[in-house]
Amino acid sequence: MKKIIFAFVFVLGTITMHGQELKWETNLDVAMKISKKTKKPMLLFFTGSDWCGWCIRLQKEVLQTPEFAKWAKKNVVLVELDFPRKTPQNAAIQKQNQELQQAFQVRGYPTVWFAKASKIDGKVNFEQLGSTGYVAGGPNAWLEGADQILKNKKS
Template sequence: MRKIVLLTFFVFTNLLIAQESIDSIAKKSIWSLTYKDALQLSKKEKKPLLVYFKGSDWCGPCKKLDQELFSTEKFKHFSDNYFILYEADIPFNQDLVTKERLELNKKLAKKFKVSSYPTLLVLNHKQKILGVKKGLILTEYYYPFFENYIK
């Protein structure tokens, strides 16, 4: 009987830990899709793609934008309903992203002529640019920009 109780406890505890891990991964980053997956999801869900070009470890305005806009519940709710997200991070510390992702992000920056950070691009699933927002502005001013591309 004791073995059954211990086994049940062990299984239940591991299930809780696994669920917490899944939840923490989901909450960790709303920008976790690959670019290819983001494009496919954009097509499937008929939502524009919001591409965020940033330098996570060197760009002060990017850090501020992450904290004051992208980490808010308001943005998470808004983006869940209206956008597919892709983060094109180009950090100085190249250990912060995979080599493949860094190379892709640099290619995307070149393709879309991104030379300042932060830059937000709104694309359709065919990679046509629908809108561009460069630099840091007051957080609430991003929403009218976003709303131009969800109607």
């Protein structure tokens, strides 16, 4: 009987974890198409995933929590713009991320921009909604700030 209960709890936990997994796009063109289709702004996460302590902390304390997953699925299209030092990265993605870093004037990590994008004559135009970074206090404190950024642009 204990084995059955253990197996049930294990399977339920696995299903729950998969239900909370989020899809982070790394290709801006793909993210823009999803954003246009869903009418949701993009959350652009500028990170140094394998070296930036504050980025790793933001991931653990906020971006990998069930609260964030629920909020993100409802409100934004997730885009990870990574600047790793050890992890190999596709040259096209490196170029894209560097161009976006310049366009959004990112000076430090982590930086999170909320934006809408459109293409006019083959050129991407951004409507910057606001930005944030690491916020102490866990997912609720971070999400409160994110909601404020999105709310200000809706009114």
